[in-house]
Amino acid sequence: MSQDFAHPDVVLCPHGPMLVRGATSIQDADGTVHAVERPVVALCRCEKSSRLPWCDGTHKLIPR
Numbered sequence: 001m002s003q004d005f006a007h008p009d010v011v012l013c014p015h016g017p018m019l020v021r022g023a024t025s026i027q028d029a030d031g032t033v034h035a036v037e038r039p040v041v042a043l044c045r046c047e048k049s050s051r052l053p054w055c056d057g058t059h060k061l062i063p064r
């Protein structure tokens with residue numbers, strides 16, 4: 001069964017990253033395009049990751 005990834009699925013994790021399923025590339029706020037090589041990637045929303053634009057789990061250390 002083939003899947004149409006023309007419109008990636010997006011899930012916002014409360015107090016965490018944005019999960020994107022089915023993207024082939026991600027463009028960050030600076031306009032840099034990052035290739036996506038995984039079925040699902042986690043994009044940082046807290047801007048504290050050391051691997052921007054990817055989530056590295058640092059959001060878990062931020063007090064709410």
Ligand code: FES
Nearest residue numbers: 044045046055059
């Ligand atoms: S959302 Fe996970 S490090 Fe920013």
